[in-house]
Amino acid sequence: MPPDWPWADHSTVIRNRPHEWHVQCVGSGPELLLLHGTGASTHSWRDLISILSKSYRVIALDLPGHGFTSLGSRMRSSMDCVSQDIAGLIRAQGWQPKAIAGHSAGVAIALRLASLLDNDAKIVGINPALQPFQGLAGLMFPMAARMMAMTPGMVDILTKSMAQPDRVLSLLAGTGSDIPSSNKDLYARLFRKRSHVDGTLLMMAQWKLDGLLSDLGRLEHPCLFLTGSNDKMVSPVGAVEAADRMVNAQVISLDGYGHLVHEEVPDVVADYIQRWLTANDI
Numbered sequence: 001m002p003p004d005w006p007w008a009d010h011s012t013v014i015r016n017r018p019h020e021w022h023v024q025c026v027g028s029g030p031e032l033l034l035l036h037g038t039g040a041s042t043h044s045w046r047d048l049i050s051i052l053s054k055s056y057r058v059i060a061l062d063l064p065g066h067g068f069t070s071l072g073s074r075m076r077s078s079m080d081c082v083s084q085d086i087a088g089l090i091r092a093q094g095w096q097p098k099a100i101a102g103h104s105a106g107v108a109i110a111l112r113l114a115s116l117l118d119n120d121a122k123i124v125g126i127n128p129a130l131q132p133f134q135g136l137a138g139l140m141f142p143m144a145a146r147m148m149a150m151t152p153g154m155v156d157i158l159t160k161s162m163a164q165p166d167r168v169l170s171l172l173a174g175t176g177s178d179i180p181s182s183n184k185d186l187y188a189r190l191f192r193k194r195s196h197v198d199g200t201l202l203m204m205a206q207w208k209l210d211g212l213l214s215d216l217g218r219l220e221h222p223c224l225f226l227t228g229s230n231d232k233m234v235s236p237v238g239a240v241e242a243a244d245r246m247v248n249a250q251v252i253s254l255d256g257y258g259h260l261v262h263e264e265v266p267d268v269v270a271d272y273i274q275r276w277l278t279a280n281d282i
Contacts, residue, residue, distance in 0.1 A: 001022070001068055002189075005043065005186075006042070006043045006046035006049075006186070007024045007026060007042065007046060007049060007060075010024045010025060010026045011023070011024050011068075012024075012025070013068075014089065014093065016085075016088060016089045016092050016093075017072065017088070018072030018073045018076060018085065019064045019069055019070060019071060019072040019073075019076075019085060020069065020070040020072065021061055021062070021069050021089055022041075022042070022061065022062040022067055022068035022069045023059065023060070023061045023062075024042050024049070024058075024059070024060045024061070025057065025058070025059050026049050026053040026057075026058045026060075027049075027052070027053030027054065027055070027056055027057050027058050028057050029055055029056045029057050030055075030056050030057065030098040030099070030282050031056065031057045031059055031095055031096055031097045031098055031099075032052060032056040032057065032058050032059065032097065032098065032099050032100075032101060032277075033059045033060075033061075033090075033095070033097040033099070033100045033101070033110075033121075034048070034049075034058060034059065034060040034061075034100075034101050034102075034106075035061070035063070035086075035100065035101070035102040035103070035106035035107075035109050035110050035113075036060075036062070036063065036066070036102075036103055036104075036106050037102075037103045037104030037105045037106045037129070038063075038066075038104065038105040038129075038200055038203050038204060038207075039066070039190075039191075039196075039200045040066070040067075040103070040104075040187075040190075041062045041066050041067025041068070041186075041190055041196075042060040042061065042062055042067060043067070043183070043186045043187075043190075044103065044183075044260070044262070044263060045058075045060050045262070046183075047262075047263065047266035047267075048262055048266045048269065048270055048273075050266075051266060051267065051270040051274075052270055052273065052274070055274065056099075059095060059097065061086070061089075063082060063106070063109075063199070063203070064076065064077060064082055064085065064199060064203075065077060065195065065196070065198060065199015065200070065202055065203065066196060066199045066200065066203075067190065067196060069199075070195070071195070071198075071199055071202070074202060075206075077199070077202040077203045077205070077206045078203075078206040078207065078208060079105070079108050079109055079112060079206075079207060079208065079209065079212065080112060080208075080211065081206075082109055082203070083109050083112040083113045083116060084116065086109065086113055087113055087116040087117060090117065096119065097117075097119070097121050098119075098121060098122065098277075098282045099121055099122040099123070099124060099277055099282055100113060100114060100121050100122075100123055100124070101123075101124040101125075101126065101273065102123075102124070102125055102126070102128070103125075103126040103127060103262060104126070104127055104128065104129045104233070104234060104259065105129045105203070105207070107123075107125035107126070107127075107128035107129065107130065107225075108128070108129060108130060108209060108212055110123050110124075110125065111123060111125075111212060111216070111219060111221075111223075112212050114219065114221045115215065115219060120221060121221060122221060122222050122223070122224075122276075122277060122280050122282060123221050123222070123223040123224070124223075124224050124225075124226070124273050124276070124277075125223065125224070125225045125226070125239065126225075126226050126261065126262050126269065127226070127227055127228055127231050127233075127234050127236075127239075127259050127261065128225055128227075128234070128238065128239050128242065129234045129238070130209065130212075130213065130238045130239065130241075130242045131209075131234070131235065131237075131238035131241075132208070132209045132210065132213070146205035146206075148201050148205075155194060155197055155198045155201065156194065158197055158201075159191070159192065159193075159194045159197045162191040162192065162197060163191070163192050165188075167191075168184070168187050168188040168191050169184060169188075171187075172184055172187060172260075174232055174233065175231070175232060175233050175258050175259035175260050176228065176230040176231050176232035176233070176257075176258025176259055177228070177230075177257065177258030177259055177260035177261065177263065177264050178258075178264060179260050179263040179264055180263070183260075183263050213242075213245075216242055216245045216246050217245050217246065217247070218247075219246055219247065220247050220248060221248070222248045222249075222280055223243070223246060223248065223249035223250070224249070224250055224252065224272070224273075224276045225239040225242070225243055225249065225250070225251045225252070226251075226252050226254060226261065226269060226272055226273075227239045227240075227251060227252070227253050227254065228253075228254050228256075228257035228258045228259060228261040228264075229253050229254065229255045229256060229257065230256055230257055230258045231257075231258050231259045231261075232258060232259065233258075233259040234259060236251075236253060239251050252272060254268065254269075
């Protein structure tokens, strides 16, 4: 763990099969679990942690193969497997999260995780990625990611490509968000890590939402979805359609912000989260 990584002094490595998890615990109070999206890490929550840890015990972890969590099995990067493995970690550590907040793909994991845990955890989803790829893209995109992840040398080539100064900046520009330069540098550092690029590809290759989407109508956990109107990666329509199928879900649109809205205006996002959790007795 680089000593200058956000909240590095609160980092620990927990060995819980099949992975070695990088976890950060900050603050005290009701436990709030944070799950980042594909290609990110705990760093994406750094400003939210500063705010939320004043009222909650914030637990943030790197997803398998991402950031500083060592992937223990290359066959367990699907949404269902990741959710099962996080549930195992939670039980082993004795955590009792009162709420789970996810971003993008992390929202899907949060929703599935809620159904695996024997509690009534509240769910906050930031720009939730809850729409499967349609038509030919639904077939070709996972296949392309799988080929890159499994082809010898391809991950090395892609990692070298991502090390080019403008490559990550171009990807971030495609989110519709204008995040601080220090955050951009952290993403660039991540994508120079071969293991991170490999873990990102594996999650993309194994990602399927069909089972979760068919189960949404039976999920009774209260949910709040926050969407950025300028999100260029995930259509806000997906959150609205998902909420319409759920028992207790609402959507709030944040005008003018993109996919990384929690990094653009962490104070605004934190305020919505805190007021909603307070209204739900947390």
